[in-house]
Amino acid sequence: MTAHYEVQGDIAIITLNNPPVNGLGLSTRQGIADGMAQANANPAVAAIVITGAGKAFSGGADIKEFGSPKAMQEPNLNSVIGVLENSSKPVIAAIHTVVMGGGLELALGAHYRVVAPGTSVALPEVKLGLLPGAGGTQRLPRVLGVEPALNMIVSGEPIKAEMLAMLPGQKLFDKVAASAESLAEEALAFARSVASVRPLPLVRDLKCKHPQGDAYFQFARNMVKGMSKHFPAPAKCVDAVEAATKKKFDEGMAVEREIFINLMWTAESKSLRHLFLAERAASKIADVPSDTALRAINSVAVIGAGTMGGGIAMNFLNAGIPVKMLEMKQEALDRGIATIRKNYEAQVKKGKLKQDKYDQRMGLLSTTLSYDELTGTDMVIEAVFEEIGVKEAVFKELDRVMKPGAILASNTSTLDVNKIASFTKRPEDVVGLHFFSPANVMKLLEVVRGEKTAIDVMATVMSVAKKIRKTAVVSGVCDGFIGNRMIEQYGRQGGFLLDEGCTPAQVDRAIEKFGFAMGPFRMGDLAGNDIGWAIRKRRYTEQPDMKYSKTADLLCEKGRFGQKTGAGWYDYVPGKRDAIPNAEVEAMIAAHRESLGITARKISDEEIVQRLVFSLVNEAAHILEEGIAAKASDIDIVYIFGYGFPAHRGGPMNYADQVGLFNVVQAMHRFAQNPLDDAKFWQPAPLLARLAAEGKTFN
Numbered sequence: 001m002t003a004h005y006e007v008q009g010d011i012a013i014i015t016l017n018n019p020p021v022n023g024l025g026l027s028t029r030q031g032i033a034d035g036m037a038q039a040n041a042n043p044a045v046a047a048i049v050i051t052g053a054g055k056a057f058s059g060g061a062d063i064k065e066f067g068s069p070k071a072m073q074e075p076n077l078n079s080v081i082g083v084l085e086n087s088s089k090p091v092i093a094a095i096h097t098v099v100m101g102g103g104l105e106l107a108l109g110a111h112y113r114v115v116a117p118g119t120s121v122a123l124p125e126v127k128l129g130l131l132p133g134a135g136g137t138q139r140l141p142r143v144l145g146v147e148p149a150l151n152m153i154v155s156g157e158p159i160k161a162e163m164l165a166m167l168p169g170q171k172l173f174d175k176v177a178a179s180a181e182s183l184a185e186e187a188l189a190f191a192r193s194v195a196s197v198r199p200l201p202l203v204r205d206l207k208c209k210h211p212q213g214d215a216y217f218q219f220a221r222n223m224v225k226g227m228s229k230h231f232p233a234p235a236k237c238v239d240a241v242e243a244a245t246k247k248k249f250d251e252g253m254a255v256e257r258e259i260f261i262n263l264m265w266t267a268e269s270k271s272l273r274h275l276f277l278a279e280r281a282a283s284k285i286a287d288v289p290s291d292t293a294l295r296a297i298n299s300v301a302v303i304g305a306g307t308m309g310g311g312i313a314m315n316f317l318n319a320g321i322p323v324k325m326l327e328m329k330q331e332a333l334d335r336g337i338a339t340i341r342k343n344y345e346a347q348v349k350k351g352k353l354k355q356d357k358y359d360q361r362m363g364l365l366s367t368t369l370s371y372d373e374l375t376g377t378d379m380v381i382e383a384v385f386e387e388i389g390v391k392e393a394v395f396k397e398l399d400r401v402m403k404p405g406a407i408l409a410s411n412t413s414t415l416d417v418n419k420i421a422s423f424t425k426r427p428e429d430v431v432g433l434h435f436f437s438p439a440n441v442m443k444l445l446e447v448v449r450g451e452k453t454a455i456d457v458m459a460t461v462m463s464v465a466k467k468i469r470k471t472a473v474v475s476g477v478c479d480g481f482i483g484n485r486m487i488e489q490y491g492r493q494g495g496f497l498l499d500e501g502c503t504p505a506q507v508d509r510a511i512e513k514f515g516f517a518m519g520p521f522r523m524g525d526l527a528g529n530d531i532g533w534a535i536r537k538r539r540y541t542e543q544p545d546m547k548y549s550k551t552a553d554l555l556c557e558k559g560r561f562g563q564k565t566g567a568g569w570y571d572y573v574p575g576k577r578d579a580i581p582n583a584e585v586e587a588m589i590a591a592h593r594e595s596l597g598i599t600a601r602k603i604s605d606e607e608i609v610q611r612l613v614f615s616l617v618n619e620a621a622h623i624l625e626e627g628i629a630a631k632a633s634d635i636d637i638v639y640i641f642g643y644g645f646p647a648h649r650g651g652p653m654n655y656a657d658q659v660g661l662f663n664v665v666q667a668m669h670r671f672a673q674n675p676l677d678d679a680k681f682w683q684p685a686p687l688l689a690r691l692a693a694e695g696k697t698f699n
Ligand code: NAI
Pocket: 303, 304, 305, 306, 307, 308, 309, 326, 327, 328, 332, 382, 383, 384, 385, 386, 387, 390, 393, 394, 411, 412, 413, 414, 434, 435, 436, 437
């Protein structure tokens, strides 16, 4: 049983005890119902206090029950709330730390609520493409007022209890305790003070009206339009709250129920729930036990103060970890530090960073030109030029000076981490930490596990990633790791589409309509077209039979590297990021097409999207089969957090599962018949072919 029952004097206390956040799983719900039955049957009990053990009152649904029939099994949450409401003795929720989702809905079933200051209060269901399904949309407006309740339900964001307690006329909290420590005592005293009150107050009996009625809800619908572009849930939250104001309580509950069930079945909600679980799963590595002893990381060195080095350093400074940066020349150090300072100053100017925090962070940053000054550092991250010879020299130095047990990481984006490890006499301490640019902003971190990387190094870097607020995904060693290896295929398809008749704007528009933050050509302009050019030049010698469109090379030959040169696939006005189509580029593409003897054809948005997305899927299936990625869901996380894949599609693998792998394979067979495409590439990866034939999915 994950709820504990006891009687103190004339008060029964039911304590939810389902770590880490007292999720309302079946056994907890059963425990509450049993406790309520005992308390009501015991004549010595005058009132009942419900509270939570440990770090929460309750965080809501138990994620272990996500999508399983257990979540609905009786007593389900609505039934338990009914038990509270129908109790013949007063029920007092003693709330602290976190009250979210189903936890808040449960508390709204109690007759009274006493809360500790500092408690985070939220109905976050909208973030999973849902709405609160156990009366939250009907009861919260009754206690808070329609507008504040709707704002909370539509945003899903937590608000501190004391802020809510200040709302005029609010009935969410009957009392705010003086402190978290005194909550238990104050809740007991409160329970005694209301023990003989009859009839008992019920949230469902409160009135719920908005003075402007229809006009307000029209306004609310306009407000959520932006949020609702790819997601049905926010607009549905408005519908449910409107029902609370216009219908009897039970009818409103029926509206909420129907909407909830419909949302559960939407692809968008399924995708968001998939990502929620996928992100948690990504932090677990099958052969790294969760109790692995971690190496202490209290100081970090960064080698190279360029684009990546500066951003990487900021992550650690933000987390309060001192950073020492090393460069070959003082000027390079000065430049690097100036960039970091400028970044922080911009945040101060925008009011996003307080001056004292700025001082604190800059105070944690030091510089050196000498490797000998790195001796005491716990971890070093190398971000020097992407040349194996340069990396060799750096790692030999690191091997010489770093203390035993220090972690030696490389931010290489293409080089062989095993080879880099072999430059040292301690390959077990070497790991790849592939940050994405801008490294202080992008959430994704690919942790590249070398053949010899030690288990505790893996456990430590995963924990460090959490500390610096990155979403880490483990990748094996291969060219491009997970993300860049896939994006190369996507880029190749983009090139073929130009050769066959598209303009860059048409391709970008189609995939952005699908939901990508940016199409391949706008992205190329942002990242720098010269990066892809350098990779292709290498491929032309290493893999001469790999087919590429030559348009991107022609573009680079014109010096159109993208935003940094003011011109790429598009033109850019200095200081702005708007992509302006350029007639010369389009003429260049047309001329190249003509030189190949290709007649332009009209290509549908559907074909553009399928070729781009399924190219990711096919390469990903190879990656999965080779064990470079451990789970399909890891690949989804890489693409969501590193490449702007639309969250409502849940990542490329989840999207392919939703389309149906049989259909994906059929499309690939069609693409293979296009003589201007790459028939060999479109042979479905064996894993994909097998899953499709067996009617299975990746995830
Ligand atoms: P960058 O050219 O901006 O910076 C490299 C810095 O390293 C320069 O400041 C240079 O003076 C310094 N440096 C070179 N050799 C050195 C040595 N022997 N000792 C000390 N410092 C040295 O390059 P960027 O873009 O920061 O890339 C660095 C690494 O990060 C590369 O391995 C790259 O592949 C990787 N990377 C780059 C990404 C990007 O978008 N720029 C994304 C992910 C990884």
